[in-house]
Amino acid sequence: MKKIGFLSFGHWADHPAYSTQSASDTLLQSIDLAVAAEELGLDGAYFRVHHFARQLASPFPLLAAIGAKTKQIEIGTGVIDMRYENPLYMVEDAGAADIISGGRLQLGISRGSPEQVIDGWRYFDYDLKDGETDADMGRRKALSFLNHLDGVGFAQPNPNPMFPNPPGLLRLEPHAEGLRDRIWWGAASNATAVWAAQQGMLLQSSTLKYDESGKPFHIQQAEQIRLYKEAWKEAGHTRAPRVSVSRSIFALVNDQDRLYFGQQAGSVDSIGMIEADKRAIFGKSYAASPEKLIDELAKDEAIQEADTLLLTIPNTLGVDYNVHILSSILEHVAPALGWR
Incomplete structure (x- = not known):
């Protein structure tokens, strides 16, 4: 059994083919999709965070809104x-969102990905300490959090004080019991994955x-x-670890699917450079008939090792079509692979 969720980048643009032409479209449709995903029986609704881009950037209002409109799905x-x-x-933000959702927050954090602007965090009035890299700063802030x-x-x-205090030193409020155990680290290297486990x-x-x-x-992963x-x-942690992997998986079950994603059939891994000096490998997309998908996905070693699979979705195509994408995987693919 695997937990299966979706991962949305939350794109919008003034494009005639997009269902998300504004920030309002993207935010409100994200809530609607999470509600629909819960009704489908999906386990998680996850969202990317990117600054200085026409994408989702401030997650806590969105997570809180979804938490208030759903009852079971992880957020x-x-x-x-x-x-x-x-x-x-x-x-404080995370604690409030977690309490609103009834303890369903699964918060992924990291040093971050390549940015839209140079050292964008400087515009947020943050700076490096002496001898510190931006990666060091990201990990330092993560540990403080x-x-x-x-x-x-x-x-x-x-x-x-303005109001009476309880005895002793004060903590931040609201405190969300158990949230510390539901913090995930996005690791791009083996070393940072090991560091995340140690923390x-x-x-x-x-x-x-x-x-x-x-x-x-998939073998490296x-x-x-x-x-x-x-x-x-x-x-020596006493609780069980959890691991998620993300994949672009599309079951081609009708002409619309084949029009949108048929060209991705036969996709292969690709190599590229990120941050100018780091060689990265990018996993292939999976797009095929359900029968072929089952055969291909059964050979993906990383999916076998993970307990949670996040399906990346094209949010710009609207709620109804993304519900179709997700339901096709749940109905035609997941049972044959033992995920359901």
């Missing part, structure tokens, strides 16, 4: 770029990672997951 991100965040304010999620008081109370974070592995061996993408699980065990 998450994949991922929040910690370079842009105030960790303590984020604890994690440390303040535990609900332990750390701030000295004012002796003359007690769950693992999100996307459709790309650094090319560290020249092997096919499976190796990364196994290293993570070994590090988790060595760290």
Whole structure:
């Protein structure tokens, strides 16, 4: 059994073929899609976070709204770029969203992906400490966020407060019990996957990672997951780890599917450079008849290693068509692979 969710990039543009031509379209349709996904029996609704782009950028209002309109589905991100965040304010936002959803938040965070602008976090009034890289800053802020999620008081109370204080040091409010155990780290390398395990974070592995061996993408990703699980065990955590992988998977069951995605049949892994100096491998898309998809996906080692599969969706095509994409996987593919 696997948990199956969707992952939306939340694109919009003034394009005649798009159902999402504005930020309003994207936000409201994201809520509608999460509600519909829950009705389908999907396990998760996840959203990407990108700044300075016509995409979703401020996740907590959206997550809270979805939490208020759903009852069971996991609600998450994949991922929040910690370079842009105030960790303590984020604890408050995340705590509120988690409480509104009844403890269903699954928050993916990371150092972040290549940006739309140069050092965009500087515009948010953040800067590096001496000798620090932006990756260091992202991990430093992540650890601060994690440390303040535990609900332990750390701030000295004012002796003359506006309102009476409880005894002892003060913590951030609202405190969301258990949220610390539902924080995921988006890892692009084997080393950061191991680091995430050591910190007690769950693992999100996307459709790309650094090319560290020249092997096919799914094999490198499976190796990364196994290293993570070994590090988790060595760290002595008593709870079970969780691992998600993202995939673009389209079951071609009608003419519209074949028109949109038929050209992706036979897709292969690709190699590219990110941040100018890092060689990355990008996983292929899967687009075929359900029967062929079942055969191809059964050979994907990383999917076999993961307990959660996030299906990347073309949100610009609208809620109804994305419901069709998701229901086609649940109906025609997942049962034959033992996912359902």
